[in-house]
Amino acid sequence: MDELIRTLAPQVLGALVRRGADFATAEDAVQEALVEAVRRWPDGAPDDPKAWLLRVAGRKLIDVQRSEAARRRREERVHDEPPPGPTEQSDDTLLLLSRCCHPALSPASAVALTLRAVGGLTTAQIARAFLVPEATMAQRISRAKRTLAGERFGTPGDVRAVLHVLYLIFNEGFTGEISLAGEAIRLTRQLAAAEPGDPEIAGLLALMLLHHARRDARYTADGQLVPLDEQDRTRWDTAMITEGVDVLQTALSRDRFGEYQAQAAIAALHDDAPVAAETDWPQILEWYDELARLTDNPVVALNRAVAVGQVDGPRAGLAALADVDPRLARWDAVAAHLHERAGDTERAIRHYTVAADRATSSAERTHLIMQAARLRTG
CATH class of the missing domain: 1.25.40 (Serine Threonine Protein Phosphatase 5, Tetratricopeptide repeat)
Structure with a gap:
């Protein structure tokens, strides 16, 4: 039940945002609908749980709009609109992600808002992951919502900004109870499913998988860092490496090259070496030369x-x-x-x-x- 709600919540929020709802108000409506779902679904979810949540959240949203005289005109438009059509079944992951990663937000604010609105993490969990007080994180998220107030998104924004924020989340790695690397992979999978034809999204997913496959070998039992060339490669996740290579090869076959694909290719070459001494450094250098032509990072x-x-x-x-x-x-x-x-x-x-x-x-x-x-x- 918890996993189902966590998966559906950002989709419902994205649908409300696409209709034109204010971000903060829409999120409050979704939270109320989730509380209602927990209360009404003790024996299992309805046949179409997303439609149920969308209907209840929509009602909550209309209730708020009716209570605000200044928004009377918009409330009437929402109230009179026809029932949701087939487009309501679309995945609004990219739309919601692009809103959370709006260029008006600082990277820190975009990361926090993405984890809250799309990742489904609580403010307390995000605060613990970034080792800051919960009140500080709550203020950061509130400021981000205020920055987005009045912004309208009918179509998704710049997917490169979204990829950058997901990459930042992944690089935070594992902190405490929350694996931000795992959360970044989960969100990138959603994005790849929503935009299956974008090779750079696939490139980022491949890069994350190929790096995350080494996670169990990065530290000793007492927490000491183990460099890549000294890691026990039998502890690497070979299934994750295989998936990462498959995703990368599919992306490269589209012949629309980008920096995340290049980084993933470098990671794949490291993962392919059975021992550090057999690493194909000449080919890695060629990929770095190519990457340097793509970016001045x-x-x-x-x-x-x-x-x-x-x-x-x-x-x-x-x-x-x-x-x-x-x-x-x-x-x-x-x-x-x-x-x-x-x-x-x-x-x-x-x-x-x-x-x-x-x-x-x-x-x-x-x-x-x-x-x-x-x-x-x-």
């Missing part, structure tokens, strides 16, 4: 420097790194790795130490400190 240039170091040697990697902004996160970690491979231990120690000071997680910080200590003890 400095993180791409940083990762490309690692690939150059693997293919042409650490000195060549350091030369490529010299063109990357040293203020970028992980720059010092990459510099430390390349200097260590080049035999410059003192510089490697200095960069590992700086990287540890700039680390954004305790696991990463501990790993970098241990690398510096390892070199100091020889």
